[in-house]
Amino acid sequence: MFAFLHHYYPVFVQGTAQTILISFIGILIGIGLGLCFVSLRRSKYRLFQYVARLYIAIVRGTPSMIQVMLIYYGLSKMIDIPQIQFLGSGLDRLIPGSIALGINSGAYTAEIFRSGLISIPRGQTEAGLSLGLSNRTTLYGIVMPQAVRNVLPALGNEFITLIKESSVLFYIGVQEVTAQALGVGGTLYNFIPPLLVAAVIYFVLTQLMSLLVSLMEKRLGNAYLKVPE
DSSP states (O other), X not given: OOTTHHHHHHHHHHHHHHHHHHHHHHHHHHHHHHHHHHHHHTOSOHHHHHHXXXXXXXXHTSOHHHHHHHHHHHHHHXXXXXXXXXXXXXXXXXXXXXXXXXXXXXXXXXXXXXXXXXXXXXXXXXXXXXTTOOHHHHIIIIIHHHHHHHHHHHHHHHXXXXXXXXXXXXGGTOOSHHHHHHHHHHHHTOOHHHHHHHHHHHHHHHHHHHHHHHHHHHHHHHHHHOOOO
């Protein structure tokens, strides 16, 4: 049933590498946007709060596939991205696709960070301000590290979702795992075995992400449990 892998395994390796790259870029963009927009949500200026809420509402209220299409066609008209091939896909498709995933993840990450900040007692912020620290220093130096520890499982779920959501980039021609599986299936006139291989690859990637998040959670937990002598 899986004898085709002897000939086509390089294709799946290439697709897996591309999925990992796309997910990594998307996670970085998502974290950056999440931190940015959660700061805007907490701003004293209502305009900034409105902008953050609008961004989150639009991203959460529209399908990720449409977001990918809009960003891909929009960037293609505004910026001339070179069609350099990298891991089987042109940068003119890889870059917009990764950005689209990051923008999508940023909205959910911002809400995750916000829930974490809400869980931290107000006294932590007041203590930082009473020591003469600025609002920014208090937020990112005292409150945010505690909030990240609280929401790490939720962040892990978002990153796992992003890995699976990377499959929507198939629609703009990015040769990630799903696209490679469908291509092999079309060649073999049998889509089930290649798609099963793709499912196993996604499963392994998501389990590795779960393991990484668990290790980080344990490390942060141990750090908080240490009592200074």
